[in-house]
Amino acid sequence: MVKLSKEDVLHVAKLAKLDISDQEIDKFTPQLSNVINYFGELSEVETEKVEPTSQTTGLENVFRADNIGSSLSPGESISGSDKIHNGYFKVEAVLTERTDK
Amino acid sequence: MKNIPLTIKGTQKGLLEKEYSAVELVDSYLQRIDNNKDLNAYITVCDEDAYKKAKEANKLVESGEENLIEKYPLLGVTVAHKDLFLTKGIRTTAGSKVLESYIPSYSATVVERMEKAGAVILGKTNCDAWAHGASGENSDFGPALNPWNKNMVPGGSSSGSAASVAAGLSLVSTGTDTGGSIRQPANFCGIVGLKPTYGSVSRYGVVAMASSLDSMGSFGKSVNEVETIFNVVRGEDGFDSTVKNTELMKPKSRMKIGIPKEYFVDGVDEEISRKVMEASKVFEKAGMELTEISLPHTKYAISVYYIVQPAEVSSNLGRYDGIRYGNSRESFGAEAKRRIMLGTYVLSAGYYDAYYLKAQKVRSRLIEDFDNAFTKVDAILAPVSPTPAFKLGEKSGDPLKMYLADIFTAPANLAGIPGLAMPAGFNKENLPLGFQLLGPRFSEPVLFALGKLYEEETNYDPILPKL
Numbered sequence: 146m147v148k149l150s151k152e153d154v155l156h157v158a159k160l161a162k163l164d165i166s167d168q169e170i171d172k173f174t175p176q177l178s179n180v181i182n183y184f185g186e187l188s189e190v191e192t193e194k195v196e197p198t199s200q201t202t203g204l205e206n207v208f209r210a211d212n213i214g215s216s217l218s219p220g221e222s223i224s225g226s227d228k229i230h231n232g233y234f235k236v237e238a239v240l241t242e243r244t245d246k
Numbered sequence: 247m248k249n250i251p252l253t254i255k256g257t258q259k260g261l262l263e264k265e266y267s268a269v270e271l272v273d274s275y276l277q278r279i280d281n282n283k284d285l286n287a288y289i290t291v292c293d294e295d296a297y298k299k300a301k302e303a304n305k306l307v308e309s310g311e312e313n314l315i316e317k318y319p320l321l322g323v324t325v326a327h328k329d330l331f332l333t334k335g336i337r338t339t340a341g342s343k344v345l346e347s348y349i350p351s352y353s354a355t356v357v358e359r360m361e362k363a364g365a366v367i368l369g370k371t372n373c374d375a376w377a378h379g380a381s382g383e384n385s386d387f388g389p390a391l392n393p394w395n396k397n398m399v400p401g402g403s404s405s406g407s408a409a410s411v412a413a414g415l416s417l418v419s420t421g422t423d424t425g426g427s428i429r430q431p432a433n434f435c436g437i438v439g440l441k442p443t444y445g446s447v448s449r450y451g452v453v454a455m456a457s458s459l460d461s462m463g464s465f466g467k468s469v470n471e472v473e474t475i476f477n478v479v480r481g482e483d484g485f486d487s488t489v490k491n492t493e494l495m496k497p498k499s500r501m502k503i504g505i506p507k508e509y510f511v512d513g514v515d516e517e518i519s520r521k522v523m524e525a526s527k528v529f530e531k532a533g534m535e536l537t538e539i540s541l542p543h544t545k546y547a548i549s550v551y552y553i554v555q556p557a558e559v560s561s562n563l564g565r566y567d568g569i570r571y572g573n574s575r576e577s578f579g580a581e582a583k584r585r586i587m588l589g590t591y592v593l594s595a596g597y598y599d600a601y602y603l604k605a606q607k608v609r610s611r612l613i614e615d616f617d618n619a620f621t622k623v624d625a626i627l628a629p630v631s632p633t634p635a636f637k638l639g640e641k642s643g644d645p646l647k648m649y650l651a652d653i654f655t656a657p658a659n660l661a662g663i664p665g666l667a668m669p670a671g672f673n674k675e676n677l678p679l680g681f682q683l684l685g686p687r688f689s690e691p692v693l694f695a696l697g698k699l700y701e702e703e704t705n706y707d708p709i710l711p712k713l
Contacts, residue, residue: 149591153591154587157587157590157591157594158583158587160590160594161560161564161586161587161590162564162567162575163575163578163583163586163587164575164576165583169580169583172580173583173584173587176584176645176646177584177587177588177591179645179646180552180588180645180646180649181588181591181601183548183549183552183646184549184552184553184601184605186545186546186549187546187549187550187604187605187608188604189546190543190546190607190608190611192604192607192608192610192611195607195608195610195611196607196610197603197606197607197609197610198606198607198609198610198613198660199458199606200458200488200662201444201445201458201613201660201661201662201687202444202445202488202490202662204445204487204488204490207487207488209484217351217352221351221352222351223570224349224351225348225349225350225351225570225571225572226569226570226571228569234569234570236569
């Protein structure tokens with residue numbers, strides 16, 4: 146039996162960049178444990194000499210000519226956000242000022 | 247207009263014979279949409295675009311140009327797009343608050359090709375947020391209702407697409423099928439739904455759910471609708487490297503249909519099993535050969551699907567950071583969060599081999615099952631879902647219970663093969679019943695031929711529910 150702890154759920158949420166509330170942790174912990182337990186049935190299947198499948202097309206290395214064609218204008222590219230400055234997306238600061246100077 | 251036509255042929259006949267104009271058609275549909283808002287089938291209705299396209303269709307009819315229908319196979323055909331398909335200038339939400347005010351700057355290949363073929367867009371349909379669900383109840387815009395019984399779910403995730411076609415709020419609609427999201431709602435709403443071969447229709451411009459499974463298809467009242475759309479939208483577009491122009495398999499005059507014993511097990515509604523067996527007799531009477539087959543790994547499909555799919559979901563939903571478009575990750579609903587976390591878990595250090603890699607290997611075994619079956623038969627006949635449409639709220643509290651609803655649909659996605667959901671009458675409670683036909687990759691014409699044969703043999707005549 147796999148039983149996820151609250152810490153497991155918090156860890157996974159952090160990896161996925163999700164902020165979840167205490168209430169959500171209480172709800173998701175048993176639900177996720179339940180689903181993951183269900184996966185246990187897969188151990189019944191013999192897969193020792195089986196290759197994994199990641200896609201079903203059988204295609205490999207698909208190429209096309211790199212021709213110049215129409216594309217989105219700068220205006221269209223930023224049309225999805227209202228946090229724009231001089232034609233650029235505004236984002237939260239990722240660097241802070243050095244404190245050792 | 248008194249009655250709206252229920253087929254593409256009927257619609258175009260009326261247009262060409264000038265019984266009505268495309269604008270009058272749009273009037274009727276918009277009126278019906280307005281009268282049936284309680285179904286919550288649409289998230290966005292786009293009157294302006296509809297009238298613009300309808301006027302273009304009118305002009306073409308007036309021009310008296312020859313072979314109009316050959317040039318514009320969807321001339322005057324009203325379409326509702328699942329709100330996962332990007333539509334230039336028209337809000338596209340994916341059923342999620344994250345994208346509640348997102349207006350795309352380009353259209354999906356499917357949308358663009360249908361438009362070029364003369365289709366008239368009516369709006370964007372409701373769906374489970376990010377296509378996560380089998381009931382439509384995970385939509386952040388409220389659930390859509392089943393037009394045959396408003397206490398029941400229409401199925402999901404393409405809930406509004408199925409409900410809108412069933413209720414006559416659009417002639418056809420588009421959908422996406424990642425684990426059954428077209429075939430199951432088509433089945434619950436008593437209409438035809440096509441999940442094409444993975445790699446036959448471009449996914450370009452459609453909000454991605456699970457990239458090795460997502461398949462772009464459509465709904466209509468009869469087989470001819472989904473076949474016509476398939477022929478318009480399929481083929482390479484240069485934007486989706488999984489799409490290959492491949493010659494399609496042709497139907498034979500006498501075909502062998504396999505009935506998989508693993509699809510008639512405990513837990514499958516008796517009326518459904520009986521209906522599928524009845525359908526098999528229809529095919530037999532029409533000269534097809536029936537044979538029992540085995541797909542021994544069917545029972546593992548849910549486990550494989552609910553590992554592979556959330557893994558790909560967690561990756562695809564990683565891009566939503568609220569910077570270039572959309573709201574921040576706080577706006578994800580409960581089901582999206584669950585799937586992101588489930589996917590992140592099965593991919594995380596220490597669990598990858600036990601879950602993700604194991605699931606990928608069992609996926610290979612599932613594909614072997616189908617490969618073996620298709621050496622013996624041309625197509626497979628099976629139930630779509632273990633139950634008919636269920637009550638709103640019946641499964642929404644228990645994710646695992648909801649996931650198990652995908653047991654007979656997910657295998658086709660894992661194998662990348664096409665599936666055609668067919669309506670086949672009603673059960674005692676007057677809820678739609680049906681079956682699905684599965685075939686080898688790129689065998690759509692085989693499925694269409696069998697579907698049409700069933701329609702002919704049963705004198706199928708599409709109807710609308712009393713609303």
